[in-house]
Amino acid sequence: MKKSKKLLLDKIIKNIPFFACLSGEQIEELRHVLIEKHFPRNKIIFVEEDTQNYMYVVLSGKVKVVHAGADGKEHILAVHKAGDFFGEMALLDGKTAPATVTAMDDTDILIMSKRDFDEYLLKDNKALMEIISVLCTRLREAWMVNKVLSLPTAKERVREVLKLMAMHSGVKDNRGTVITLRLTHQDIADYSSLSRETVTRLMNKFVKDGKIEILDDKNILLKHSFQ
Amino acid sequence: MKKSKKLLLDKIIKNIPFFACLSGEQIEELRHVLIEKHFPRNKIIFVEEDTQNYMYVVLSGKVKVVHAGADGKEHILAVHKAGDFFGEMALLDGKTAPATVTAMDDTDILIMSKRDFDEYLLKDNKALMEIISVLCTRLREAWMVNKVLSLPTAKERVREVLKLMAMHSGVKDNRGTVITLRLTHQDIADYSSLSRETVTRLMNKFVKDGKIEILDDKNILLKHSFQ
DNA sequence: ACGTTTTTGTGATTTTCATCACATAAGTTT
DNA sequence: AAACTTATGTGATGAAAATCACAAAAACGT
Numbered sequence: 001m002k003k004s005k006k007l008l009l010d011k012i013i014k015n016i017p018f019f020a021c022l023s024g025e026q027i028e029e030l031r032h033v034l035i036e037k038h039f040p041r042n043k044i045i046f047v048e049e050d051t052q053n054y055m056y057v058v059l060s061g062k063v064k065v066v067h068a069g070a071d072g073k074e075h076i077l078a079v080h081k082a083g084d085f086f087g088e089m090a091l092l093d094g095k096t097a098p099a100t101v102t103a104m105d106d107t108d109i110l111i112m113s114k115r116d117f118d119e120y121l122l123k124d125n126k127a128l129m130e131i132i133s134v135l136c137t138r139l140r141e142a143w144m145v146n147k148v149l150s151l152p153t154a155k156e157r158v159r160e161v162l163k164l165m166a167m168h169s170g171v172k173d174n175r176g177t178v179i180t181l182r183l184t185h186q187d188i189a190d191y192s193s194l195s196r197e198t199v200t201r202l203m204n205k206f207v208k209d210g211k212i213e214i215l216d217d218k219n220i221l222l223k224h225s226f227q
Numbered sequence: 228m229k230k231s232k233k234l235l236l237d238k239i240i241k242n243i244p245f246f247a248c249l250s251g252e253q254i255e256e257l258r259h260v261l262i263e264k265h266f267p268r269n270k271i272i273f274v275e276e277d278t279q280n281y282m283y284v285v286l287s288g289k290v291k292v293v294h295a296g297a298d299g300k301e302h303i304l305a306v307h308k309a310g311d312f313f314g315e316m317a318l319l320d321g322k323t324a325p326a327t328v329t330a331m332d333d334t335d336i337l338i339m340s341k342r343d344f345d346e347y348l349l350k351d352n353k354a355l356m357e358i359i360s361v362l363c364t365r366l367r368e369a370w371m372v373n374k375v376l377s378l379p380t381a382k383e384r385v386r387e388v389l390k391l392m393a394m395h396s397g398v399k400d401n402r403g404t405v406i407t408l409r410l411t412h413q414d415i416a417d418y419s420s421l422s423r424e425t426v427t428r429l430m431n432k433f434v435k436d437g438k439i440e441i442l443d444d445k446n447i448l449l450k451h452s453f454q
Numbered sequence: 455a456c457g458t459t460t461t462t463g464t465g466a467t468t469t470t471c472a473t474c475a476c477a478t479a480a481g482t483t484t
Numbered sequence: 485a486a487a488c489t490t491a492t493g494t495g496a497t498g499a500a501a502a503t504c505a506c507a508a509a510a511a512c513g514t
Contacts, residue, residue: 067377069377069378071379089363089367093364095363095367099370122356125352128355128359132355135359136319136320140322142366142369142370143304143325143369145373146294146372146373146376147302149377150296150302152300152420152472154501193376193377193379194501195502195503196461197464197503197504198500200462200463200464201463204463380470412492413490413491424471424472424473425472428493431492
């Protein structure tokens with residue numbers, strides 16, 4: 001393993017709240033049991049209702065957490081980027097995965113087995129408190145999505161979805177907040193439960209009104225005037 | 228306290244997953260620190276964004292967990308009946324309450340202070356595991372609501388909301404499942420983010436199609452053919 | 455650089471609900 | 485029981501967004 005990669009891995013691991021309580025030694029140990037795996041774009045990582053035996057950490061790329069509707073449409077519940085983790089729920093309560101996770105780009109992912117998860121995390125009181133705090137965050141996020149979906153107009157829905165993503169994956173700069181997920185209109189539509197065409201029209205309107213700007217790399221800048 | 232009431236209290240306490248791991252003595256102890264309080268219909272128990280210092284258990288009646296929209300409309304996230312508990316999140320991560328809770332009927336509620344909560348629950352590893360499992364359940368429920376709200380037609384939304392309530396508050400009998408919450412059409416509308424009129428029309432259609440039946444006490448019977 | 459696939463842009467049409475406007479019914483209060 | 489209040493039933497109308505149907509542009513693969 002390259003030195004720089006090793007350092008990156010260390011940095012990412014240390015930023016996972018679950019692992020915040022582990023000692024340097026423990027992290028070193030941990031790194032040896034973690035498996036790195038590559039998922040090409042559009043590859044499914046796991047399917048809703050699957051029995052799940054791993055927790056995942058995104059190293060690079062991004063993944064979407066989705067519910068698939070009967071009609072083939074999918075609803076995005078969350079998008080995770082480098083440094084985010086997912087799949088912990090099935091490990092915690094032993095039930096099946098509540099949603100499907102798919103790679104949105106070519107994505108490198110770190111995998112931790114249930115055995116190691118139990119070994120390193122479920123024995124330590126402090127780690128359990130961390131897990132609880134993470135679940136609370138997830139719950140608050142789920143309720144926020146909920147709120148967004150019950151907004152009456154398409155415009156509000158798109159606006160709030162953008163704000164939600166800015167909160168989770170936003171980088172502030174002097175002009176506003178940049179959503180670094182490089183989302184397509186279809187992605188935003190799947191997030192806000194609207195049609196792609198409606199999202200296209202609204203995004204253009206936001207641009208025309210000077211509320212947002214699409215940067216060269218397709219990232220979305222929410223200007224200060226946004227909202 | 229009347230004997231019968233004491234027994235009821237005991238039974239309810241023992242059915243709360245948080246307390247499942249406590250010994251008989253501990254429960255006895257616990258009962259002395261719990262305060263019982265009455266909330267009349269429509270009384271707000273706590274407000275979104277409030278700093279919250281208690282956990283609550285419903286003894287009788289029912290409460291709704293809601294997000295209030297800017298336009299005065301409210302969106303129901305969950306309904307809790309006797310034996311259910313709520314308000315635990317703010318105690319767990321110290322952040323403000325993520326939603327408002329209101330009594331839907333005259334409701335008796337048991338209150339546990341943060342101090343007792345910490346004292347009895349946050350020290351025990353087994354209790355922490357219980358809390359984690361409860362949070363996972365909440366998260367799965369929140370995602371189900373999410374799924375319902377992203378369904379494209381009003382009919383599906385109402386159908387799935389009814390199924391959700393049946394799952395949480397349903398009593399099976401030989402004809403199907405009875406939702407024992409005595410909900411108004413407005414409640415269902417607030418749950419599914421539809422207008423009251425649309426819900427009325429759809430409920431009548433379900434009745435006419437023989438899928439559901441409104442019992443004398445206003446409870447809703449989902450017949451076996453429902454779905 | 456060329457063809458292919460994916461994404462975006464935009465008008466025309468249709469559908470579905472929300473809204474409005476009452477009527478009726480059922481429950482509550484006094 | 486009369487007077488209110490709350491809940492339900494139902495038609496008519498309108499608005500918002502889905503759908504349909506392409507065109508154009510960008511991104512990607514080889």
